Amino acid sequence: MCKYQVKKVLLNFIYLWYIYVMVEKLKNIIEDIASDFLNSALSLRYDICTCNQCRNDMLAYILSRVPAKYATTEKGALHTIIEQERVEHEAEIARAMVDAIETISKNPRHALKENKEQIFQLLLNKIFEDRSLDFRHYRQGILKRRLAIRMHANKVESYSGYLRLLIKNPKEYEKLFDALYINVSEFFRDPEIWITIRYLLENLIRSKIQRNDKSMRVWSAGCANGEESYSVAILLKEILKDDLPRFSLEIIGTDIDRKSLSAAETAEYPKESLKNADAKILEKYFVACEGGYKLNGEIKDMVGFQYRDLISQDSIEETDVAFCRNVFIYFNRSLQEHLLMKFYKSLKPGGYLIMGKVETILKEAKEIYEEIDVNARIYKKK
Numbered sequence: 001m002c003k004y005q006v007k008k009v010l011l012n013f014i015y016l017w018y019i020y021v022m023v024e025k026l027k028n029i030i031e032d033i034a035s036d037f038l039n040s041a042l043s044l045r046y047d048i049c050t051c052n053q054c055r056n057d058m059l060a061y062i063l064s065r066v067p068a069k070y071a072t073t074e075k076g077a078l079h080t081i082i083e084q085e086r087v088e089h090e091a092e093i094a095r096a097m098v099d100a101i102e103t104i105s106k107n108p109r110h111a112l113k114e115n116k117e118q119i120f121q122l123l124l125n126k127i128f129e130d131r132s133l134d135f136r137h138y139r140q141g142i143l144k145r146r147l148a149i150r151m152h153a154n155k156v157e158s159y160s161g162y163l164r165l166l167i168k169n170p171k172e173y174e175k176l177f178d179a180l181y182i183n184v185s186e187f188f189r190d191p192e193i194w195i196t197i198r199y200l201l202e203n204l205i206r207s208k209i210q211r212n213d214k215s216m217r218v219w220s221a222g223c224a225n226g227e228e229s230y231s232v233a234i235l236l237k238e239i240l241k242d243d244l245p246r247f248s249l250e251i252i253g254t255d256i257d258r259k260s261l262s263a264a265e266t267a268e269y270p271k272e273s274l275k276n277a278d279a280k281i282l283e284k285y286f287v288a289c290e291g292g293y294k295l296n297g298e299i300k301d302m303v304g305f306q307y308r309d310l311i312s313q314d315s316i317e318e319t320d321v322a323f324c325r326n327v328f329i330y331f332n333r334s335l336q337e338h339l340l341m342k343f344y345k346s347l348k349p350g351g352y353l354i355m356g357k358v359e360t361i362l363k364e365a366k367e368i369y370e371e372i373d374v375n376a377r378i379y380k381k382k
Helices: 003-025 029-042 054-062 078-106 116-131 140-151 160-170 174-178 191-210 225-248 258-266 279-285 333-346 363-367
Strands: 027-028 070-072 216-220 248-255 268-270 286-289 290-293 303-305 319-323 346-357 369-375 378-381
Touching: 027 290, 029 054, 029 078, 054 078, 078 225, 116 140, 116 174, 140 160, 140 174, 191 216, 191 225, 191 319, 191 346, 191 369, 191 378, 216 225, 216 286, 225 248, 225 279, 225 303, 248 258, 258 303, 268 363, 279 286, 319 333, 333 363, 363 369
Parallel strands: 216 248, 216 319, 248 303, 319 346
Antiparallel strands: 027 070, 268 290, 286 290, 346 378, 369 378
16 A cells, blocks of 8 residues: 555544544533433323323434534533523423433333322322322323322332322321312402402492392302401402491302311411512501411401312302402313313302402303402303
């Protein structure tokens, strides 16, 4: 072999070695970002298969839909580049990830060991049988996310495993219900809506006085720790002022969570719960205590609390106003229809139903409810 040929072979070898080294140093950083996204999304998913094969298939699905972005693996600016790409492609990767999880979970490339959906329903049946609380008509996605919190805390990997845990350790029910109940509330939640509610109550009281009817019953359904019920009481006290003793007023707060009802009766709240109450309200109706405020006895005595399951128990009868805010969003359509009819029967003729600002009344229900204020979600019984 002549020197020229040797030189050519050597140069080719050096070139190939250089390509090999560069390829080794290049990395598709989108893969790392997508992998982080996917691991986070699957960390609390017990309703689908998350085995290594399915994870890899999901990752491959994402990478097939998001263009690769290569960068050198040498130390230096790699971390900065990854963070820049994460910000730039976050929405695109997230969309692809949602599609990947849905597609692969519905069509895994292997046989499933158990029917997760069937066992999830068995779990809900078990809860109903043991504690007479029926979550079977709640929105499944919300239930699964909240249930996943307890499964993760107990290091349980499947619904069947958690079902066995409840059988073996019934005390877990208490912690499970803490996770399932929705008790996020505050005084005068959505302040702009309470301006409309005050106007509604003022008109209702004025109309009652004209008819020589000095009685009113208000039902706060799903009252959580009592913030909404007491907000109504404060508002009515502000409206009636000195006429309050001459008015037969009944405010009833109901909830399925006995712990919340106990907290409502105690009437002590952290400062965060009163962020929407102005200084005059705080001064007139609350006393500062350690960590927050305690409601005074005058307002506290205006409200009564009861345990009541909206689904299975009868409604409060002859109500003038029924509050059921931010509760419907947790129920499926058939249960919403059931509750709308239950509230219809509860209300007096011309009574008002007030829902949460993100909730809308079903189209069919508009036959029996008149829309009074679309923004405040106030409806009147026809």
